[in-house]
Amino acid sequence: xxxxxxxxxxxxxxxxxxxxxxxxxxxxxxxxxxxxxxxxxxxxxxxxxxxxxxxxxxxxxxxxxxxxxxxxxxxxxxxxxxxxxxxxxxxxxxxxxxxxxxxxxxxxxxxxxxxxxxxxxxxxxxxxxxxxxxxxxxxxxxxxxxxxxxxxxxxxxxxxxxxxxxxxxxxxxxxxxxxxxxxxxxxxxxxxxxxxxxxxxxxxxxxxxxxxxxxxxxxxxxxxxxxxxxxxxxxxxxxxxxxxxxxxxxxxxxxxxxxxxxxxxxxxxxxxxxxxxxxxxxxxxxxxxxxxxxxxxxxxxxxxxxxxxxxxxxxxxxxxxxxxxxxxxxxxxxxxxxxx
Amino acid sequence: xxxxxxxxxxxxxxxxxxxxxxxxxxxxxxxxxxxxxxxxxxxxxxxxxxxxxxxxxxxxxxxxxxxxxxxxxxxxxxxxxxxxxxxxxxxxxxxxxxxxxxxxxxxxxxxxxxxxxxxxxxxxxxxxxxxxxxxxxxxxxxxxxxxxxxxxxxxxxxxxxxxxxxxxxxxxxxxxxxxxxxxxxxxxxxxxxxxxxxxxxxxxxxxxxxxxxxxxxxxxxxxxxxxxxxxxxxxxxxxxxxxxxxxxxxxxxxxxxxxxxxxxxxxxxxxxxxxxxxxxxxxxxxxxxxxxxxxxxxxxxxxxxxxxxxxxxxxxxxx
Numbered sequence: 001x002x003x004x005x006x007x008x009x010x011x012x013x014x015x016x017x018x019x020x021x022x023x024x025x026x027x028x029x030x031x032x033x034x035x036x037x038x039x040x041x042x043x044x045x046x047x048x049x050x051x052x053x054x055x056x057x058x059x060x061x062x063x064x065x066x067x068x069x070x071x072x073x074x075x076x077x078x079x080x081x082x083x084x085x086x087x088x089x090x091x092x093x094x095x096x097x098x099x100x101x102x103x104x105x106x107x108x109x110x111x112x113x114x115x116x117x118x119x120x121x122x123x124x125x126x127x128x129x130x131x132x133x134x135x136x137x138x139x140x141x142x143x144x145x146x147x148x149x150x151x152x153x154x155x156x157x158x159x160x161x162x163x164x165x166x167x168x169x170x171x172x173x174x175x176x177x178x179x180x181x182x183x184x185x186x187x188x189x190x191x192x193x194x195x196x197x198x199x200x201x202x203x204x205x206x207x208x209x210x211x212x213x214x215x216x217x218x219x220x221x222x223x224x225x226x227x228x229x230x231x232x233x234x235x236x237x238x239x240x241x242x243x244x245x246x247x248x249x250x251x252x253x254x255x256x257x258x259x260x261x262x263x264x265x266x267x268x269x270x271x272x273x274x275x276x277x278x279x280x281x282x283x284x285x286x287x288x289x290x291x292x293x294x295x296x297x298x299x300x301x302x303x304x305x306x307x308x309x310x311x312x313x314x315x316x317x318x319x320x321x322x323x324x325x326x327x328x329x330x331x332x333x334x335x336x337x338x339x340x
Numbered sequence: 341x342x343x344x345x346x347x348x349x350x351x352x353x354x355x356x357x358x359x360x361x362x363x364x365x366x367x368x369x370x371x372x373x374x375x376x377x378x379x380x381x382x383x384x385x386x387x388x389x390x391x392x393x394x395x396x397x398x399x400x401x402x403x404x405x406x407x408x409x410x411x412x413x414x415x416x417x418x419x420x421x422x423x424x425x426x427x428x429x430x431x432x433x434x435x436x437x438x439x440x441x442x443x444x445x446x447x448x449x450x451x452x453x454x455x456x457x458x459x460x461x462x463x464x465x466x467x468x469x470x471x472x473x474x475x476x477x478x479x480x481x482x483x484x485x486x487x488x489x490x491x492x493x494x495x496x497x498x499x500x501x502x503x504x505x506x507x508x509x510x511x512x513x514x515x516x517x518x519x520x521x522x523x524x525x526x527x528x529x530x531x532x533x534x535x536x537x538x539x540x541x542x543x544x545x546x547x548x549x550x551x552x553x554x555x556x557x558x559x560x561x562x563x564x565x566x567x568x569x570x571x572x573x574x575x576x577x578x579x580x581x582x583x584x585x586x587x588x589x590x591x592x593x594x595x596x597x598x599x600x601x602x603x604x605x606x607x608x609x610x611x612x613x614x615x616x617x618x619x620x621x622x623x624x625x626x627x628x629x630x631x632x633x634x635x636x637x638x639x640x641x642x643x644x645x646x647x648x649x650x651x652x653x654x655x656x657x658x659x
Contacts, residue, residue: 132639136631
């Protein structure tokens with residue numbers, strides 16, 4: 001209940017119109033209006049389900065990355081984990097769907113733990129450490145399958161990725177919401193949430209105040225690995241196959257989603273809801289382009305423009321707010337009269 | 341020059357390079373054959389040129405993720421212009437200018453919108469990659485002009501590949517800029533402590549613009565040389581080059597924390613990684629294992645560096 005009261009204390013408007021998050025709201029609203037006029041097909045339940053599916057695969061990884069970026073770290077290796085974890089799940093999980101799912105998540109967690117150990121015990125900056133493991137995990141995934149694809153035949157996994165609850169809400173979206181709920185709980189209800197923010201805003205101060213930073217980063221990297229493994233097996237189920245390179249640009253897309261969602265790369269502050277909206281925004285733009293009959297070559301350009309637009313909107317809103325605050329304060333000064 | 345070569349980080353790369361060369365020659369004598377060495381030198385030159393630009397960026401404590409897409413875009417521009425029979429000097433000038441322009445665009449995003457370089461170049465990576473895809477419709481453009489390829493793999497005096505000569509010139513110019521000009525010192529000052537640099541009167545937007553234009557130009561040069569070497573170009577020519585060049589810079593001993601740039605180390609690291617890649621080929625190791633070896637080297641090099649740093653200031657957690 002305190003979560004709701006927190007929102008109320010901040011005021012609903014401030015919560016929604018926080019300058020960095022503003023871009024993603026405006027773009028979402030604008031693009032939905034555009035799609036409603038130009039391509040009414042967008043709102044078919046079948047199409048909406050596929051958009052939600054895409055958004056979920058991006059969003060599950062982005063949820064974990066939001067926490068990681070708030071703590072002032074990165075994980076570039078997620079695009080390799082997206083391939084390696086489901087491959088290990090399919091190789092070691094036998095033919096039983098739920099076990100494959102579990103093994104993929106566990107494999108992802110172990111890969112994340114390896115990242116965390118290299119960073120905390122080896123004293124390596126997260127950016128370059130995960131750059132190294134990006135190469136290593138990607139190579140391991142290719143070696144494990146000889147560079148070929150593994151086929152997903154388990155009806156459980158195929159159903160998990162393409163099926164829908166009551167034939168309306170895709171299972172992957174339900175999983176996404178559960179993941180966000182867990183991350184929200186972690187961030188706002190547990191001690192580690194405060195430690196994450198502390199580590200991101202000033203790591204020396206956090207260290208001096210006695211926070212076990214190594215433990216925080218180990219937990220965060222393991223969580224990122226596990227959730228990436230989950231997203232990977234859902235993607236494999238969706239594609240009905242698993243290959244090491246199945247999500248080549250996943251790391252950069254996930255970081256883009258987090259940034260568009262209003263989380264600062266400087267760490268310390270961030271928004272899970274913004275990330276969720278940004279994942280939906282990217283999935284919607286890709287889908288809208290297809291419906292609009294645009295060549296697939298335009299997708300990269302469109303994503304880049306969305307990224308620039310969201311960031312520019314954030315800057316403009318911040319500027320306008322600064323001006324309004326200036327005007328208000330000068331008005332107050334006038335009312336109070338000259339102080340000398 | 342000699343003094344900076346003897347910096348411990350460069351020395352480590354040099355020792356590693358010698359060990360790698362000896363080891364692969366022991367496995368297969370063909371490693372030191374003329375053809376193989378030339379191949380190594382050409383690919384190392386291209387990677388060194390791109391990474392030298394990245395060294396400047398990292399010394400300023402920034403990152404340029406758009407390097408790979410600029411390589412692809414410039415390669416595609418050059419190939420398309422050549423297919424319309426434009427004269428070669430004009431093509432080279434236009435391609436290099438588009439590299440400069442893209443670097444300038446990055447700089448404007450960073451300085452006008454006050455965005456972190458990581459985010460700004462992430463956005464421009466997407467836009468530039470999209471542009472080159474649209475330009476080629478995802479197809480490969482063949483280059484029929486053999487002069488461009490001669491400018492990359494042809495031999496000067498019958499011995500040295502042209503690419504090595506270009507890389508040497510770029511290295512010397514960059515070293516002079518970095519060590520001898522105020523601009524170079526400003527780059528290191530911003531990377532070391534941005535607030536102190538502002539206090540000392542360094543014009544940060546101007547220096548940032550210069551650095552990203554250098555990075556864009558060198559990435560464009562690298563992309564054009566890759567296209568010349570392969571005799572064709574497509575938009576994926578530089579895929580992954582941004583992360584690879586960051587790896588080269590870091591293995592070369594430049595810290596991501598900024599403030600210092602080790603240009604000789606970058607060149608040595610480019611040679612080291614190219615030798616390993618070629619050596620694995622010569623030793624009949626499947627190319628799937630390349631990532632394992634590269635990533636392993638990167639992580640081990642960084643962990644050794646990390647341990648050395650923590651020994652120096654014990655108790656401080658450096659994350």
